[in-house]
Amino acid sequence: MGSQGGFYQSKEFLDLVKSIGEARSKAEEDRIVLGEIDTLKRRISEPDIPKRKMKEYIIRLVYVEMLGHDASFGYIHAVKMTHDDSLLVKRTGYLAVTLFLNEDHDLIILIVNTIQKDLKSDNYLVVCAALNAVCKLINEETIPAVLPQVVELLAHPKEAVRKKAIMALHRFYQKSPSSVSHLVSNFRKRLCDNDPGVMGATLCPLFDLITIDVNSYKDLVISFVSILKQVAERRLPKAYDYHQMPAPFIQIKLLKILALLGSGDKQASENMYTVVGDIFRKCDSSSNIGNAVLYECICCVSSIYPNPKLLESAADAISRFLKSDSHNLRYMGIDALGRLIKISPEIAEQHQLAVIDCLEDPDDTLKRKTFELLYKMTKSTNVEVIVDRMIDYTISINDNHYKTEIASRCVELAEQFAPSNQWFIQTMNKVFEHAGDLVNIKVAHNLMRLIAEGFGEDDDTADSQLRSSAVDSYLHILGEPKLPSVFLQVICWVLGEYGTADGKYSASFITGKLCDVAEAYSNDETVKAYAVTALMKIYAFEIAAGRKVDMLPECQSLMEEFLASHSTDLQQRAYELQAVIGLDAHAVESIMPSDASCEDIEVDKALSFLNGYIQDSIEKGAQPYIPESERSGMLNISKFRNQDHHEASSHGLRFEAYELPKQTVQSRIPPASLASTELVPVPEPMYVSESYPTTTVSSASSDAGSTELKLRLDGVQKKWGRQTHSPATSTSSTTSQKTVNGITQVDGSNTSNSRTRETYESRKQQVEITPEKQKLAASLFGGSSKTEKKPATGHKISKSSSYMVEKSHVPKSSMEIASEKKAPIQQPPDLLDFGEPTVQSNAPSVDPFKELEGLLEPTTEVAAAKNHSSTAAATKSPDIMGLYTETPAGIHNKDDGDILSGLSNPPGTHMLGGTTRTQVAQSSKGPNLKDSLQKDALVRQMGVTPSSPNPILFKDLLG
């Protein structure tokens, strides 16, 4: 029995453990433990307890406390034990205090003195015990008391002591960096310790120090590399081997440090290439620890300045991980893949099937890791599948923490990549329904704004379609029993604003529904407030339209209740409603204009309507008011400069007046101004900036305010866009296909005139992609569809059918290119033909490059458009539907090939395809759009279509 070899234990203690082990219930266990506590309380305060006995009592106390019972009555005895002369008693005392006390406990002061003394002991075991306590119990104030001794111990002859002293210093550094900042050089010195264990221990504090300040430690790169080299070459004593690996824990720490030091530093990285490459080769991938080192190598390679050879080794290692049967290795593989795709996006392509397997694995951890990877890889082409998956997963789990996280990721992805407004709304509905109140309130505000702004004023049909589909879906959802408050707010707002807009539902029907909501959720004030305001809007619209308003009886009783409500907010809303109903049509219309939630409210800051009055007064001899210079200046500033103020003030006024409770007004404004870029894919930076001067030209249309706001933000984004070069990618690769979709969607609006118009718009929209997205697109797959494939395999049911359709069309379209170039006017019919068979909006049947050619044609118009882009921007309707669908078109045929050939298909071709696409994109990023488009067209003519990839040709052409 092991207990024989252990430290001394009494029969009593064994009995205690045994009876606790046999306890049938928590209550029984508690009873036993409480009895034990009573015994201990009595015994421990008896005089003259033999040391052995005392030691055991303390251990029993520790045990009792581990089971969750308070043993604080014994703390002082543990402290006393640390004062004992006997090593064993002392150690037990230290063990107990480190477990019982925290660094701010009152009793610590009684221990510090003992620790000081023990640190000077000539018995190294005593010193070690004291150092253990130092690590745990010394706080910022007591550091100075022990610091000198600890520093002295750095030179102790025993390596175990040196190691612990380093750890103690490290601990001091963590608790109060300033207290030991002058001692940091000691860590560097200890790096050269004769004992590899001490050197290894030094790596821990150095890792922390380097994490904080990389640059001061660049000089150590050479040392770290040479240490790593020696370790890898097995120059350390055999004792440091672990499962045939030489000192793997030291290797891992070193690789972590090198990853930090080499990040973004070419020169430093070059020093590391050889040794990291060596480790890749030497690692034993059959043992767990070997794989741990391999994984760390991958992390290092993906962090330092990229080296193609190392990246290749890393990719190999990843594929070994992913192909493994071990869940652990696949988990590490997914994680490593997520790191590496930032550098070489194409490698994800060869692992699609493995990734899908992981997504469907019963292991939750692996699944979540895979979602993290997908989240990193999401683009417009695959967002639908990924978000669908995420939502499905959200439904299936109970863990609120993770639910919140994944729901907010869904929202984030949907906002960034939504292929269409309809899809966005549906997705949001699902998120709201399932993740309920876990999502941020801003999300709800964004959704309302999206519905209100719609596609923009040029595309009223699409807007109203969107709104009526939203209304339909909400009326449908209202039937469900319990809905989250946030979602109900959105529903009420949309029903109020647009419930009766399309004439499909009568006012009494909508008001009835709203009353139902207010009654069903009678303990939610916010929802009720939204409902009342929605009711007011409905009635106002009715009055303005000249119809007679009959208040439903249930509505009337509801109003009566609210008029007497304890909530002043509700009361006010109810009174406002009452007042509005009493007004005539004209007055109501100016109070509550229909569908005007996005309009600016002009604030006449000059108060010109008072001019007559002032004139009168002056004539009567009053002193004229001398206006402040700022005020006149402000009036002269061009409108777009003022826009922010206008926007803010208008929102403030509007919402305060009749919409939201006061405190929400605050939160509402930021989303409006900030989120405009996130939610609707907003205008592209490049064009936007040009349009600034002309902005004033645009009439104060209803959308002008918001659009200009967007433009402003885009101006900011532009910087980012340029730096990353990603706009180019999105511009060229995502371009023109959109038009096609736009056309097919618009249905019948495709006269040649409107067509060209839409071309700009579409182009602009495609160009207008949030910076995150651009980054992703550029860094992931260069606009190619790698991830799209996954969906194809994963979601066969939903997607494959549409793919098939596309597939059949692709050859046709590519053949037609030549002829179409000459006769672009014929395009619309062709496009329609293509568009019709694929009913789904996300099934782009048309070859993207056709659009490019279409763009080429109206060169003059493009130029003109640039000049007038402000107007265009203002009017532009973010028809996102088609925007993102284009990329797939090119890729789908590739996908089919992949899927068919399955795993055995060598990834090389896909990778090349992916890269060439990126190259195309980048080559076309130059300032001259037309040139780049022509280049694209040329490339197409050479026969290098996605369906028959000829990467080498591409490379030659584009250099």
Add this chain to the structure above:
Amino acid sequence: MIKAVMVINTQGKPRLAKFFEYLPLEKQQELIRNVFGVLCSRPENVSNFVDAESIFGPDSRIVYKHLATLYFIFVFDSSENELAMLDLIQVLVETLDRCFKNVCELDIVFNYSKIHTILDDIICGGQVLETRSTEILRAVEEISKLEAAPNAITLIPKSASGWLSR
């Protein structure tokens, strides 16, 4: 750094709990319960990793190993490597095994303070300090010898460092 080490048996009784950052007693108990709740709901033959952010807050992971009737659990942050932590569990278990010759749950229960001694040697202040089980064993044995020596309980021999270090 490593935030906590726990050993819990398959019935959810803690056998060892060491938190390297101080936590109040109730919090410790709650964490132990939550961790056990997560672990016992995991199916067989899945990975040894669990995302612990919902239990321990941001940037925390769990690596566990289920051996016989015990779960060995390490909680740590992103500065550690999951596979390496798995091996650290292996180091701990191997050391226990050498120490007790075929370690079982009862050994851990009855040798409570010894386990703590071993753990203190492996991890110090949340950092991995020692991974050679022979070395750890030697340190533990030195203390055991003291225990066995009749005069050990009285006074520390002044020359102890001399003969302890051989």
